[in-house]
Amino acid sequence: MSENDPLLNDPLLDEPQARRRWWKPSFDRRRILRWSLRGVVALLVIAALYYPVGMLLVHKIDDDPDFQAPATPEGASRAVALAAALIDREVGDYGWPSNDPFFMPGWALDNMPNYxxxxxxxxxxxxxxxxxxxxxxxxxxxxxxxxxxxxxxxxYSPTVWIFDFSTSWAPTASSEQQYLAAAKTLRSFNNRLSQGQAVFERRADNLQGTLDRIAADLGSASAVLDKQVEEHSGDWVDFQADDIFYATKGRLYAYGLLLRDLGTDFAPVIAERDLKAAWAQMVETFRVASTLDPLVVVNGRPDAFMRPSHLAAQGFFLLRARTQLREISNILQK
Structure with missing residues (x-):
């Protein structure tokens, strides 16, 4: 501090007071308030965009009817390879938002998880x-x-994250870990099958039993659709309609691809029973049913003029596919 500093020469201040005032920083309260408000606004904007933008980036519903598994070795099952490839695509490539915690944008999605x-x-x-x-x-x-x-x-439950506090406070296997492990296990079976170390019985009764189980599962899905249409059709807002629609869509999509490739695995049986045309028609029905893609799922009345019933439309194709499954199963039984 200079000897000519006016603070030191102020007769009303002693030297210690003057030095303390000289070292006291000068704050612009208005500037601090302005930057604080800007920070708060920035945080609010980020928070407002985090979920919408994150959801757009995470959301993916792939219903490509031509999806194929990688080439399989001779003697392996095309349907088993397809199952493993589908798990790899949905869980490994696209992620699994069904078990995302609340601080991840996938937590706010519903259509993709249900699918x-x-x-x-x-x-x-x-x-x-x-x-x-x-x-x-x-x-x-x-x-x-x-x-x-x-x-x-x-x-395994589809909603388990790395913690499942309903059973334990310790870390546990997540849903995606279990499903990816299943894909690896299915590929192991296929490799053993190609080497003659596993069994894949290509008998008509085995194919018939598989078709019957799929038809029964679709019957359960149709009951869910029917209940939702009966109890809530015509509601202006039905928050469960899209969940049911996309869960059913996912089932139909996977079954359609599996049946397409089971047609290859059981080609001799299908040819022997003269089922090629019927099988192709059934697979096509699954393709149509699984590729329904409304912009917004509406659970209108089945006879509505303005607001369609997407659940009823989906249910029609589901029941058509189920009927075709039953017809083929009856032929295989003879």
Missing amino acids: QQGIIAALARFSTEMRDQIGRVRGTSQVDPDLEKAAGQLS
């Missing part, structure tokens, strides 16, 4: 049939260990 859960439900049913019927010589033979493991992994 993916419908796919996994269909794959779980297929893996069970593989374990109980197709993957065994007869009902009294030993269960294939890979198919046993895959059936359990695909039956």
